[in-house]
Amino acid sequence: MQAGNVDGEATRSDDEPREKCGVVGVSLSDRDAARPVYYALYALQHRGQDSAGIVTHDGFQQHDHVEMGLVGDAFDEGDLAELAGSTGIGHVRYPTAGSVDKSCAQPFSVSFNSGSLGLSHNGNLVNAAGLRDELARLGHAFTSDGDTEVIAHSLARNLLDADLSSAVEQTMRRLHGSYSLTVMYDDRVLGVRDPRGNRPLVLGELDDGYVLASESAAVDVLDGELVRDVRPGEAIVLDADGQGYESVRLFDLETTAHCFFEHVYFARPDSVIDGTLVYEARRELGRALWRESGIDTDVVMPVPDSGRAFASGYADAASETGADVEFAEGLMKNRYVGRTFIMPTQDERERAVRLKLNPIRSTVEGRTVTLIDDSIVRGTTSTQLVELLRDAGAESVHVRIGAPAIVAPCYFGIDMATREELIAADRTTEEIRETVGADSLSYLSVDAVADALDETRDDLCLGCVTGEYPYDVDGEATDRDVSRPTVGEPAEADD
Ligand code: SF4
Numbered sequence: 217m218q219a220g221n222v223d224g225e226a227t228r229s230d231d232e233p234r235e236k237c238g239v240v241g242v243s244l245s246d247r248d249a250a251r252p253v254y255y256a257l258y259a260l261q262h263r264g265q266d267s268a269g270i271v272t273h274d275g276f277q278q279h280d281h282v283e284m285g286l287v288g289d290a291f292d293e294g295d296l297a298e299l300a301g302s303t304g305i306g307h308v309r310y311p312t313a314g315s316v317d318k319s320c321a322q323p324f325s326v327s328f329n330s331g332s333l334g335l336s337h338n339g340n341l342v343n344a345a346g347l348r349d350e351l352a353r354l355g356h357a358f359t360s361d362g363d364t365e366v367i368a369h370s371l372a373r374n375l376l377d378a379d380l381s382s383a384v385e386q387t388m389r390r391l392h393g394s395y396s397l398t399v400m401y402d403d404r405v406l407g408v409r410d411p412r413g414n415r416p417l418v419l420g421e422l423d424d425g426y427v428l429a430s431e432s433a434a435v436d437v438l439d440g441e442l443v444r445d446v447r448p449g450e451a452i453v454l455d456a457d458g459q460g461y462e463s464v465r466l467f468d469l470e471t472t473a474h475c476f477f478e479h480v481y482f483a484r485p486d487s488v489i490d491g492t493l494v495y496e497a498r499r500e501l502g503r504a505l506w507r508e509s510g511i512d513t514d515v516v517m518p519v520p521d522s523g524r525a526f527a528s529g530y531a532d533a534a535s536e537t538g539a540d541v542e543f544a545e546g547l548m549k550n551r552y553v554g555r556t557f558i559m560p561t562q563d564e565r566e567r568a569v570r571l572k573l574n575p576i577r578s579t580v581e582g583r584t585v586t587l588i589d590d591s592i593v594r595g596t597t598s599t600q601l602v603e604l605l606r607d608a609g610a611e612s613v614h615v616r617i618g619a620p621a622i623v624a625p626c627y628f629g630i631d632m633a634t635r636e637e638l639i640a641a642d643r644t645t646e647e648i649r650e651t652v653g654a655d656s657l658s659y660l661s662v663d664a665v666a667d668a669l670d671e672t673r674d675d676l677c678l679g680c681v682t683g684e685y686p687y688d689v690d691g692e693a694t695d696r697d698v699s700r701p702t703v704g705e706p707a708e709a710d711d
Contacts (some may be wrong), residue, residue: 514583
């Protein structure tokens with residue numbers, strides 16, 4: 217199914233999960249931060265395309281520019297020139313909570329008695345409504361319906377009578393859900409990762425400062441060096457002069473809940489997340505897929521671009537076992553079709569995949585084909601791709617998926633689909649195979665995912681593939697103790 221409920225309106229291809237948001241924070245010794253933040257946001261554009269914003273501080277006052285649209289459209293030279301100051305934070309947004317308008321675009325700015333605050337958030341709180349009511353009763357006026365403003369007000373309130381790290385700790389104690397934040401408090405920038413580390417956040421070093429970002433690709437684009445991941449429950453405060461940083465481990469839980477889907481789908485393949493290069497993780501998942509459900513066919517081909525690394529790992533593992541398998545591109549992508557189309561009718565919406573992908577007949581005709589992808593959400597795209605390959609003359613089409621079946625929605629900042637829309641929510645693999653029209657279909661097991669990512673199941677969020685969540689979500693099962701985290705001993709500044 218393709219999205220867009222209103223005939224004739226621009227609509228998105230929605231048979232795929234949507235990225236959440238990307239956050240950045242920069243502190244430099246002797247130049248303005250706006251341009252590096254802008255470049256870093258470019259590197260994170262895949263994490264959100266609806267709005268982009270930057271907040272800077274020049275030592276006296278805060279400056280901000282937030283606009284709807286892509287990074288390249290949201291800023292011009294004049295906007296960047298007005299964003300003075302050597303510290304800044306930035307954000308790209310795909311709305312997973314709150315409205316699709318400028319009121320929810322970020323960074324979110326608040327001025328209050330003891331200073332000014334800017335806040336960029338990636339993730340989703342599961343207790344935002346309760347916190348909002350509580351703060352509203354205390355007199356806080358909200359201008360948006362998003363959960364980020366709730367965090368900003370909560371932090372601003374705690375800063376009235378506590379120092380920065382105590383205020384962050386008190387705020388984190390009340391937040392429940394997934395969040396990686398970059399925060400601008402006057403001219404200081406800090407990065408915070410939730411106690412279970414659901415969303416990624418890394419620290420990088422530049423020649424003249426430090427950067428915090430959702431993914432290491434944003435550090436690379438600034439010619440920086442990746443220092444390390446921000447640890448779950450850790451706050452990193454960058455010195456305002458770009459000379460160093462302080463690390464405070466505010467929470468230290470026994471288990472983490474890294475989103476495994478970052479490795480499978482969301483993050484850039486050239487990013488390193490929680491110590492693993494995403495491209496290699498995807499290739500390893502592909503290898504595991506061959507070991508679990510490899511099938512001899514003439515050709516192995518990826519769904520571009522999402523299945524490419526999986527298919528390359530799968531084909532490598534196949535040839536290591538002596539299988540005579542060709543790895544080839546059998547579907548060509550039209551690079552100029554973006555994420556939105558004008559689709560006047562339902563019928564045309566359903567044919568949207570033909571706008572995006574065209575089979576290479578010579579690779580496919582008269583041959584047995586294994587088609588590799590990273591996920592099946594609603595099943596519409598897979599059905600259309602199998603049909604495309606059969607129309608192009610494939611003798612048989614076998615589908616292999618480099619992740620387990622998505623059986624439940626995500627509550628932590630990823631727009632998957634509703635439970636009713638997920639093809640695997642109430643169907644067996646055999647029923648899905650029949651629906652998509654493949655000759656065979658296999659998913660990767662949950663254990664293989666944990667092995668490939670070199671994590672235990674307890675340290676991953678697998679909610680959307682097991683239906684058991686690492687946070688306390690109303691009406692859903694949980695796979696661990698979700699009592700509020702206890703405060704750990706503050707750690708020393710360590711590197
Ligand atoms: S439910 Fe799935 S997509 Fe959502 S955070 Fe967990 S693993 Fe990631």
